Amino acid sequence: MANRVLIITGNSDDAATLEDVLDRAQDGPFLIEWVTSLAQALQRLESHRKEPIDAIMVDLDLPDSQGLATFDQLFVLASSIPILTLSTLEDDQQTWDAIQRGAQGCLSKGHFNSYLVPQSLRNIIQRKAVEEALFVEKARASLTLNSISDAVISTDLQGNVDYLNSAAEHMTGWQLDEAHGLPIDSVMHLVNDKSREAVANPIVKVLQHDESKLLAAGTILIRRDGSESAIEDSAAPIHDSAGRLKGAVMVFHDMTAAHAMTEKMAHLAQHDALTNLPNRALLNDRINQAIALAERRSSHLAVLFLDLDNFKHINDSLGHGVGDQLLQAVALRLSDCVRSSDTVSRLGGDEFVVLLSESHSADDAARTAEKILSILAMSHTIGQQQLHITSSIGISTYPNDATDAEGLIKNADTAMYLAKEEGRNNYQFFRQEMNVHAVERQLIEAHLRTAMENSEFILHYQPKIDLHSGRITSAEALIRWQHPAWGMILPARFIPVAEACGLIVPLGRWVLLQACAQAKRWENCGYALDSVAVNISALEFRRKDFVDSVESALRVTGLKPNNLQLEITESVLMRDAQASATILQQLKTLGVQLAVDDFGTGYSSLSYLNQFPIDVLKIDRSFVQDIHNSNGIIVSAVIAMGNSLKQRVIAEGIEETAQLEFLRSHHCSEGQGFLFSHPVSAEQFANLLRSGISSPINTLYQTTGTLG
Numbered sequence: 001m002a003n004r005v006l007i008i009t010g011n012s013d014d015a016a017t018l019e020d021v022l023d024r025a026q027d028g029p030f031l032i033e034w035v036t037s038l039a040q041a042l043q044r045l046e047s048h049r050k051e052p053i054d055a056i057m058v059d060l061d062l063p064d065s066q067g068l069a070t071f072d073q074l075f076v077l078a079s080s081i082p083i084l085t086l087s088t089l090e091d092d093q094q095t096w097d098a099i100q101r102g103a104q105g106c107l108s109k110g111h112f113n114s115y116l117v118p119q120s121l122r123n124i125i126q127r128k129a130v131e132e133a134l135f136v137e138k139a140r141a142s143l144t145l146n147s148i149s150d151a152v153i154s155t156d157l158q159g160n161v162d163y164l165n166s167a168a169e170h171m172t173g174w175q176l177d178e179a180h181g182l183p184i185d186s187v188m189h190l191v192n193d194k195s196r197e198a199v200a201n202p203i204v205k206v207l208q209h210d211e212s213k214l215l216a217a218g219t220i221l222i223r224r225d226g227s228e229s230a231i232e233d234s235a236a237p238i239h240d241s242a243g244r245l246k247g248a249v250m251v252f253h254d255m256t257a258a259h260a261m262t263e264k265m266a267h268l269a270q271h272d273a274l275t276n277l278p279n280r281a282l283l284n285d286r287i288n289q290a291i292a293l294a295e296r297r298s299s300h301l302a303v304l305f306l307d308l309d310n311f312k313h314i315n316d317s318l319g320h321g322v323g324d325q326l327l328q329a330v331a332l333r334l335s336d337c338v339r340s341s342d343t344v345s346r347l348g349g350d351e352f353v354v355l356l357s358e359s360h361s362a363d364d365a366a367r368t369a370e371k372i373l374s375i376l377a378m379s380h381t382i383g384q385q386q387l388h389i390t391s392s393i394g395i396s397t398y399p400n401d402a403t404d405a406e407g408l409i410k411n412a413d414t415a416m417y418l419a420k421e422e423g424r425n426n427y428q429f430f431r432q433e434m435n436v437h438a439v440e441r442q443l444i445e446a447h448l449r450t451a452m453e454n455s456e457f458i459l460h461y462q463p464k465i466d467l468h469s470g471r472i473t474s475a476e477a478l479i480r481w482q483h484p485a486w487g488m489i490l491p492a493r494f495i496p497v498a499e500a501c502g503l504i505v506p507l508g509r510w511v512l513l514q515a516c517a518q519a520k521r522w523e524n525c526g527y528a529l530d531s532v533a534v535n536i537s538a539l540e541f542r543r544k545d546f547v548d549s550v551e552s553a554l555r556v557t558g559l560k561p562n563n564l565q566l567e568i569t570e571s572v573l574m575r576d577a578q579a580s581a582t583i584l585q586q587l588k589t590l591g592v593q594l595a596v597d598d599f600g601t602g603y604s605s606l607s608y609l610n611q612f613p614i615d616v617l618k619i620d621r622s623f624v625q626d627i628h629n630s631n632g633i634i635v636s637a638v639i640a641m642g643n644s645l646k647q648r649v650i651a652e653g654i655e656e657t658a659q660l661e662f663l664r665s666h667h668c669s670e671g672q673g674f675l676f677s678h679p680v681s682a683e684q685f686a687n688l689l690r691s692g693i694s695s696p697i698n699t700l701y702q703t704t705g706t707l708g
């Protein structure tokens with residue numbers, strides 16, 4: 001491609017010679033433009049962008065400008081174009097000055113006809129092009145280095161800093177011009193994060209061994225202002241084109257945020273997000289560590305499995321927000337109950353596990369469990385509400401109950417279930433036979449699921465007797481499970497399982513329907529029964545559709561509401577007395593009779609009892625059977641209370657004539673128990689209705705004469 005050359009000279013001979021030599025040049029082709037004055041030259045350069053000039057040849061002595069002033073003015077517009085001055089030998093100083101100011105060289109007048117002229121011109125054009133490319137390359141490198149987030153710092157062969165990019169300036173606190181020439185160690189002060197001892201700069205090692213080096217892990221860079229950041233990366237040698245070592249460069253970046261993020265991720269992986277307590281994974285680690293320690297010291301440890309009683313009810317009725325806050329409050333209280341060497345963890349839901357890693361004896365664990373029970377039972381203020389909650393705890397110990405984390409947790413869980421069955425708000429130590437119990441539960445649950453479809457349940461009925469007339473007043477329906485292989489199973493074995501897995505709801509509906517239908521059949525046969533009584537479990541009682549299901553059973557069977565008695569245990573009623581009062585009121589509106597079962601065992605608040613629309617109080621069997629030892633103090637007090645509240649009192653579990661005599665003499669109106677009859681099938685019950693009760697009661701009536 002032709003190179004465009006601008007010749008600026010007032011001397012037409014010089015111009016002609018130059019044009020001639022360039023025209024003939026083999027290094028060409030050249031396109032020549034000739035102007036005679038500086039003004040014309042400047043004018044031409046204005047349009048340089050449109051038609052670029054590749055080189056300028058200028059005589060500094062022009063008609064309108066002389067000497068270096070000519071060069072200076074020209075250079076303002078043509079700094080990127082290589083310029084050769086045309087001079088005489090006498091102009092030596094001026095030529096030198098022009099080169100100092102940016103000229104690429106000079107051509108001596110009198111030698112313009114030489115083949116060296118086009119050659120020199122070609123050389124300076126090429127050199128300028130290379131310089132330009134280098135400049136662009138350097139600008140690009142500089143821009144890139146200053147816009148990356150990695151810090152880059154380089155040194156010469158002696159390890160003195162010769163470059164820092166912006167990120168390195170920011171991270172070290174040193175500007176390039178301040179750091180330039182300083183030893184790398186004074187600009188980058190490195191220490192180990194743990195030992196705080198100085199760490200050798202990898203640049204020094206690179207210069208010693210002429211090979212790349214990684215920065216030691218855990219290196220901290222101390223900035224000029226004393227602040228610190230964790231850094232990571234490597235250093236490498238810089239070689240010249242001949243492969244000689246010229247210096248070293250180090251690239252590094254701030255790991256502080258990444259380290260913090262890693263730590264946060266590790267924390268999240270091992271902790272429960274809601275309570276910030278260790279989760280199951282971390283708990284397992286801690287238990288395994290504690291076991292290893294206990295093994296070396298031949299000591300003990302204990303695992304407490306804790307479950308909140310009726311937490312689901314709080315969650316369902318007050319919302320998950322309140323439930324979450326309650327769990328957080330429980331987490332805090334639990335943490336306050338134990339030593340710092342112990343671990344409180346949340347497994348999920350309302351299940352917590354406490355590891356007592358320095359439990360010296362079972363008594364230690366029992367004391368902690370008692371402390372936890374009483375501290376959690378204290379009221380919790382959540383927002384505007386005062387919440388009351390109890391908990392059930394199962395305890396397993398190492399090495400007695402299990403020798404690994406999984407076994408200890410599992411056995412404590414099993415013991416916790418027993419604590420629930422024992423009436424909640426208590427703790428139980430694991431015993432090996434509980435495992436048998438747990439396996440049995442699972443088996444029962446599996447069989448329960450098909451028992452309904454296979455019609456394996458039947459109802460037995462136990463008569464309630466008017467203790468003054470001996471008449472059968474009503475029947476209590478009691479469920480039995482006739483398992484094809486296991487035989488007759490009593491409710492104590494399967495009702496708690498059905499309650500725990502929710503099967504009690506369909507089962508309870510079936511009982512209600514069957515009992516109402518049977519009562520209606522007896523009514524149709526002309527048997528005068530006041531009512532049939534049905535036991536209602538906590539889960540059924542709290543269901544929103546419970547009142548509807550009672551109403552539907554009455555409608556379907558045609559039994560009058562007043563002929564149905566619902567027995568609800570005292571502890572179920574008292575668990576949330578206010579809510580219970582509402583449900584009882586709805587049932588009362590329906591017209592059914594309401595009885596408090598197991599009365600005396602559930603710590604009733606008498607003020608509530610007074611508000612409940614209760615018809616019947618059933619004195620728990622344990623009090624009746626204790627009449628002999630306690631002179632019947634509780635029984636007589638309950639009878640007196642029932643009479644004053646205008647509630648009928650029924651005594652459960654009458655087995656002995658002496659008990660019957662006591663009850664009658666204290667004006668207890670009704671009773672049931674083996675003394676009169678065990679629970680019997682519907683047919684046998686019909687026989688009883690026909691023939692009446694043949695039991696010591698009749699003898700009693702005969703000997704005492706009058707009734708009531």
Ligand SMILES: Nc1nc2c(ncn2[C@@H]2O[C@@H]3COP(=O)(O)O[C@H]4[C@@H](O)[C@H](n5cnc6c(=O)[nH]c(N)nc65)O[C@@H]4COP(=O)(O)O[C@H]3[C@H]2O)c(=O)[nH]1
Binds near residue numbers: 479492495598621
């Ligand atoms: N030692 C002794 N026991 C006597 C005597 N008289 C009656 N019993 C027993 O005492 C229990 C009375 O029922 P409960 O207290 O409501 O206690 C019931 C009740 O809580 C529950 N249950 C029974 N049927 C149902 C049902 O259909 N639904 C629900 N939710 N629970 C039921 O199972 C519990 C146990 O029922 P059963 O095994 O049938 O046991 C019955 C009955 O057989 C006596 O003189 N001495």
